[in-house]
Amino acid sequence: MVSRYERIADELRDEILSGVHPVGSQLPSEAELAERYGAARGTVRQAVAVLAAEGLVGSRQGARRIVLGNARSQSFAELHSFAQWARANGYRFGGQVIAQRRRPASGAEPARLASEEVLEVLRLRSLEGEPVLVERTVYAGWVAAAVERLPADCESVTEALYESVGLVFAYGEHLIDAVPAGAQDARLLGVRRGSPLLRQRRTTTTHEGRPVESSDDRYRAGSVAFSIRNSIGANPLVRQAGDLRFER
Amino acid sequence: MVSRYERIADELRDEILSGVHPVGSQLPSEAELAERYGAARGTVRQAVAVLAAEGLVGSRQGARRIVLGNARSQSFAELHSFAQWARANGYRFGGQVIAQRRRPASGAEPARLASEEVLEVLRLRSLEGEPVLVERTVYAGWVAAAVERLPADCESVTEALYESVGLVFAYGEHLIDAVPAGAQDARLLGVRRGSPLLRQRRTTTTHEGRPVESSDDRYRAGSVAFSIRNSIGANPLVRQAGDLRFER
DNA sequence: TAGGGGAACTTGTACAAACAAGCGAGCACC
């Protein structure tokens, strides 16, 4: 059962993407939308709040809402799962486990993953037949067994874990920067050592705030970019200073 | 005049950051908070929605809200303005215009900036005395004159434009990837040609959706990273495939 | 014709009420 405001948001999004409301045009007023959909104004407000969060429309007190963009913003899963992102965008993709082993947690890992023993996995993923991503993931102890049961060429770890143990990734924190390719990165991705890679370090937790995994993903330059829409009032992305001298 | 729900959100955020509600603990229920602040439940919901959007708390139907993080998320301005970000974080910083010229808009610029003539500015910005960022910004024609009036070592273009002509940056779209340093990048930043840079391409518009600027910013690797918190239900960051062969 | 003053419109904030849906703990039963 989808809620009312979500259905309204979907309809409005479709209208924007299909050009009924071109970029720069004004959206109908909340009162008009409420009448059109036979809903209360509060419900319509929830719907347009969804679109505002997606960066599709802007909003100012006193003035009508304005259409800002017409490109679809993808779901949460697509930021965490390479497979779900690639599939949703119609790319051919693959994946292969290169190495996998259990080891004691070290450094910041015990705190970050709330485990003493962790499972370390090195995966190489490809897009359109070309290797584009080296994934070094560390799983918390309590999911290690489930991950080990997966086949080496498992396409989507996220989906497989959901199906096998009902695990849902709910929250994530991501750090994005650029690093030179190391020897292993270079060999696996087929680039020169020292060439630029886009790095995404992420930590994921369940709904309960229980840590699941912590990963260091490195994309070949030019293969993938990250895109953010933000506005005054809502933006989750922030800049962070690094060491200024060394890479951590 | 700050609204009620914002004050409640501020108080709760302070309580989380100061450890009254440690990470992993449960937040009081909406009913309790409503009673404590003498507000309606809807108002409290608005307040916790702010914290959820910041990634500080997680939320599940039926269960109490859980504290997920205790790091502050910065404001919109800090993503657009190097100066405002640096100042808010207590860094020493500087900036210098290297080159500046008017020229006719070309390629995708007429559509993106809605101008026939644009102003191109090359700036070098430093953090803690070291050059970290090369900024190649193209301004729409209607702000060109105001930008040209700024001093060459203007610390914050965003703030200066607000003070001089009341211009407010309200929405932005950002593309983040990694690129090798070009000859000019390398010379200005003091790195080797081909070494990794973190690139942020952004387009900014006003409240009315009027395009202001389009910029290509390149950070020295290790100097700056981008950080995102997201959750099922709210995340504006998406991955995008590049060309797989060339850089655009 | 330029500018000031409003009136109508539109979004933002706040409160109240009711029901739906999911969670967790405790209890009874096997």
Place this chain on the structure above:
DNA sequence: GGTGCTCGCTTGTTTGTACAAGTTCCCCTA
């Protein structure tokens, strides 16, 4: 001891109302 079920609590959704605050545009006046 373990399993399943029920009940109370908590968050999610929806409606309705009222007022505040900001914008837009028209009209009147100087």
